[in-house]
Each structure stands twice: as C-alpha cells, then as structure tokens.
Amino acid sequence: MLRKIGKAAAMAGALMAGTMLLSSCSPSTKAPEARKEFNIGWSIYAGWMPWPYAQQAGIVKKWADKYGIKINITQVNDYVESVNQYTAGKFDGVTVANMDALTIPAAGGKDTSAIIVGDYSNGNDGVLLKGADNIAAIKGRSVYLVELSVSHYLLARALGEHGMAMSDVKTINTSDADIVATFGSPQANAAVTWNPQLAVMKAQPGVKAVFTSADIPGEILDLLVVDTATLKANPNLGKALTGIWYETVALMKRQDAQGKAARAAMAKLAGSTPEVFDNQLTTTYLYDQPKAAVAATTDPALVTTMTRVRDFSFSKGLFKGAASADAVGMSFPGGKVLGDPAHVTLRFDPSYMAMAADGKL
Incomplete structure (x- = not known):
C-alpha cells in the first residue's frame, strides 16, 4: 500500500524533467489570477492518506467553505504521473517528496512552493x-x-x-x-x-x-506543494489546505475510538488493513504539530539536506541542460537562497504552517 506505484519510482519523473530541458524552460509570465476552485493531486502513501480521508469526512469542505472556495482532492494511481500532471498544470498542488519536487517541477522551470512539510521517512x-x-x-x-x-x-x-x-x-x-x-x-x-x-x-x-x-532522519521529506503564482493570487487556498491538514492529522494521531476509526478509514482508502497501516505509521515521522513543522522548515539542517539532494540529483543528470547544480534555485526561510537567485523555482514557505501554530487560520 505504501508508495504503491512508487514515490521512490521517480526515475520516470526524472525522464519527464529531462524532456523539459532546464535551458529551454522559463517560469510562466502569465499573471496570477484570483479563483474559486482548485485541484490537488495525491497518491497512495501512509503520510498522505489524511488528504482523501479529509475529503471523505467533510473536513475539506469545511475549510474550503470557510474561505469561500472549492477544493477537489484527486487521486492519481501512479505517483510520478501525479507530479508530472502538476508540472503540466493539471493540478494546482500535489503531494510529493522533496527530491522529486526539485527534479521534476522545479528543474522543469515550474515555480513551486512547499507549504506543508508533512512527514519524513523514518525507516520506510x-x-x-x-x-x-x-x-x-x-x-x-x-x-x-x-x-x-x-x-x-x-x-x-x-x-x-x-x-x-x-x-x-x-x-x-x-x-x-x-x-x-x-x-x-x-x-x-x-x-x-x-x-x-x-x-x-x-x-x-x-x-x-x-x-x-x-x-538519515529528516532527509526524505514528504510535502504538499502548490504553484507559487496560484498561491500568491489565492492565499486563502494555502490557509484552507493547512487547516485541513492539521485538523485531520490531529484526528489521525488520537488513540481513542475516533482516531482508530479515522486510521481504519485511511487504511481502507489505501487498499490496506488497519494493522498494516498502523505499522507503516511507526516508520513515518508525522509533523502533526505545526510548530514542529515550522521548526523543521526553518532549521539550517534543511539547507544541508537540500544541498545533498540537489548535488546528488545533478550528479545523476537530473538537471538536464544545466552546467552546474546551482542552476535550479531554492529559497528558504530567512532569505537564504541555494543556487541561482535569479532562477528560484522551489520555495520552502512556512508562513501557512506558522499561521496554524499561532491559531490564525
């Protein structure tokens, strides 16, 4: 069930990024626009099952209604295909691992913001x-x-x-x-x-x-990313998504009957059993508290991790057409930029998680 088609099967995504040569791609110049309906893609993975459960349980609608918008949470059976579809513009956001966010949309020139750091692989x-x-x-x-x-x-x-x-x-x-x-x-x-x-x-x-x-705790991160231009024009989308995430994960972590029922429902949505799902959660470090997620995103260790990830990716030819690993710029909290500051296409933005931590959603 976990990574059924394969979060780790990013080779196909790497090849897709290769067809979108870095040198021939540039961020869209289309002006951001305010909208009322948005599409978020997800694929099966223990740390991402809160999303379809939230839709099933009415939590998505609750938060979307609060901000006067509609959010569609759509499953894609193939993880890599979900990221490719986001990169192509079919989705406004997608669940994705940090390495794949860098090597597929960001390396392809799509300006992307990681607004929720949901978990890291802790033995998966x-x-x-x-x-x-x-x-x-x-x-x-x-x-x-x-x-x-x-x-x-x-x-x-x-x-x-x-x-x-x-x-x-x-x-x-x-x-x-x-x-x-x-x-x-x-x-x-x-x-x-x-x-x-x-x-x-x-x-x-x-x-x-x-x-x-x-x-290597904290190095294989699982994220929710959103198109940066869409987020800028529609900040309520970021607020609603963050509210959905923390309400659902809080329920997921509960050890009472309601928490057990929520996890069982997530297991069913993933085609698994409650026992197998719970076992997989033991090797998934969930950031269920927004304060902890903000701390992880603002920790200088994240820059170290992403330096390792981008250097590995470049060494394996995943930045097609790039002369160096610096070709793809990444920005971090506090103004830190890794790589080309004129070509930042992956942004770690903890502002929405900080709102959740401060009770301001």
Missing part, C-alpha cells in the same frame, strides 16, 4: 542484504533498485556514511513492481526499496536491513 526506505548484517558487506555487490530515485539517493548516503562510493557497487535498475520477485532470486543479494516492498523482502530468510532512512 531501506538497504537490504542477504547473508550479512552490516553495510560494509555491500562492497562489490550488484544492488537492485529504482535508479535515479529516492532509493538511489539513500544508497549514496549509506555508502558515503561508511566510507564507500557509488563506484564500489553496481546498480541494476528494477521497477517497483518487479523488485520483490527479483530479490527472491538466488543471484540477487542486495537491494534498496521502500514499504511495503521493504517489509516483504526483509521477511525473507537471511535478509537484513543494514541502513534505513531512520539513519
């Missing part, structure tokens, strides 16, 4: 080895993964943290749909993947998770 992604219990044993092995994805990034971080380089292994591109079966074959003894595939593969005899996203 992992490096698996057969017949070994430490990362050092990976040296010289062929590693099966979705190349140019969050899994690829995790592998690079695992190797770097233990004094190795990508040249110490051979990566073999494997789709998210095939990786479980592939890893079951005798010749496959190393892989990187995400839940639920991770849990299934880890349960095989002799398999150990030797490095997970819990070892």
Whole structure:
C-alpha cells in the first residue's frame, strides 16, 4: 500500500524533467489570477492518506467553505504521473517528496512552493542484504533498485556514511513492481526499496536491513506543494489546505475510538488493513504539530539536506541542460537562497504552517 506505484519510482519523473530541458524552460509570465476552485493531486502513501480521508469526512469542505472556495482532492494511481500532471498544470498542488519536487517541477522551470512539510521517512526506505548484517558487506555487490530515485539517493548516503562510493557497487535498475520477485532470486543479494516492498523482502530468510532512512532522519521529506503564482493570487487556498491538514492529522494521531476509526478509514482508502497501516505509521515521522513543522522548515539542517539532494540529483543528470547544480534555485526561510537567485523555482514557505501554530487560520 505504501508508495504503491512508487514515490521512490521517480526515475520516470526524472525522464519527464529531462524532456523539459532546464535551458529551454522559463517560469510562466502569465499573471496570477484570483479563483474559486482548485485541484490537488495525491497518491497512495501512509503520510498522505489524511488528504482523501479529509475529503471523505467533510473536513475539506469545511475549510474550503470557510474561505469561500472549492477544493477537489484527486487521486492519481501512479505517483510520478501525479507530479508530472502538476508540472503540466493539471493540478494546482500535489503531494510529493522533496527530491522529486526539485527534479521534476522545479528543474522543469515550474515555480513551486512547499507549504506543508508533512512527514519524513523514518525507516520506510531501506538497504537490504542477504547473508550479512552490516553495510560494509555491500562492497562489490550488484544492488537492485529504482535508479535515479529516492532509493538511489539513500544508497549514496549509506555508502558515503561508511566510507564507500557509488563506484564500489553496481546498480541494476528494477521497477517497483518487479523488485520483490527479483530479490527472491538466488543471484540477487542486495537491494534498496521502500514499504511495503521493504517489509516483504526483509521477511525473507537471511535478509537484513543494514541502513534505513531512520539513519538519515529528516532527509526524505514528504510535502504538499502548490504553484507559487496560484498561491500568491489565492492565499486563502494555502490557509484552507493547512487547516485541513492539521485538523485531520490531529484526528489521525488520537488513540481513542475516533482516531482508530479515522486510521481504519485511511487504511481502507489505501487498499490496506488497519494493522498494516498502523505499522507503516511507526516508520513515518508525522509533523502533526505545526510548530514542529515550522521548526523543521526553518532549521539550517534543511539547507544541508537540500544541498545533498540537489548535488546528488545533478550528479545523476537530473538537471538536464544545466552546467552546474546551482542552476535550479531554492529559497528558504530567512532569505537564504541555494543556487541561482535569479532562477528560484522551489520555495520552502512556512508562513501557512506558522499561521496554524499561532491559531490564525
């Protein structure tokens, strides 16, 4: 259920970004306009299930009505396709991982604002080895993964943290749909993947998770992003979305009957069981308190994380047509800019989360 089609299957999105050559794309010059109806795309992932549940439970309508707007929450079965559709303008916002927000819409020239930092992977992604219990044993092995994805990034971080380089292994591109079966074959003894595939593969005899996203907390972030021009012209959209998120996540975190019922409903929407869904939440660090999300977004560690992410992305050719990793500009709270300040297309904007923290929504 979790990342069913694959948040980490961003290779396809990377190829889409490649067709939107950075050098040939420029931010739209169309003037922002005030509107009353908006479309938000989402795909299946434990940390994003509050969105469809909020629609089902009437929470979306409640907050949209408060601000005199209409918000449509639309599922896209393929995660990468949802991000591609946002990049193409079909959606005003989308649920997306930080790496993919950078390499797909931002690298494609679409000015994008991350207004909700919803969670980070805290064990949902992992490096698996057969017949070994430490990362050092990976040296010289062929590693099966979705190349140019969050899994690829995790592998690079695992190797770097233990004094190795990508040249110490051979990566073999494997789709998210095939990786479980592939890893079951005798010749496959190393892989990187995400839940639920991770849990299934880890349960095989002799398999150990030797490095997970819990070892790099806060680096694989899950966001809600919105088109910057649309947000600027329609700030009530940002307010409504933020209100929806925190009301729903607060309910989701409750341990009483109402919280249990909400999580069970989310599990059903994801095609899972309450038990499996609750288990996946244990490796998903949810920012259910807006104050904590603001702190994470304003922490200088975010700049460090995004520097690592963009350097990895550039090294793998995900900024097609770019002469350096600085080609895609990112802005952070406090006026910090990473990369080209004249070409900022990814903005971490905590202002709406701050409103929630201050009770001003």
